[in-house]
Amino acid sequence: MSSSIYRHAKGIILMYDICNRESLTNVIKNWASEADRYAPENLGKVLVGNKSDREADRQVTPEDVQVIDKKHSHAQQCTR
Helix, strand or coil: CCHHHHCCCCEEEEEEECCHHHHHHHHHHHHHHHHHHHCCCCCCEEEECHHHHHHCCCCCCCHHHHHHHHHCCCCCCCCC
């Protein structure tokens, strides 16, 4: 993705699938690190877990996200 997209952004939404642990890992390792590299330092970032309607298939818990957030400080967690 072009770094110019980040320069003109008003905020960044990083979305992962709560039913797929690898999707969270990819978001953090790839997209979040790219955003950290190219986006202005004060640009807001939100980490969002989708597919909350599939609770029985959940692989990523809110606690997992809290641990990752503390390590990377990418976003504030909002739970339902």
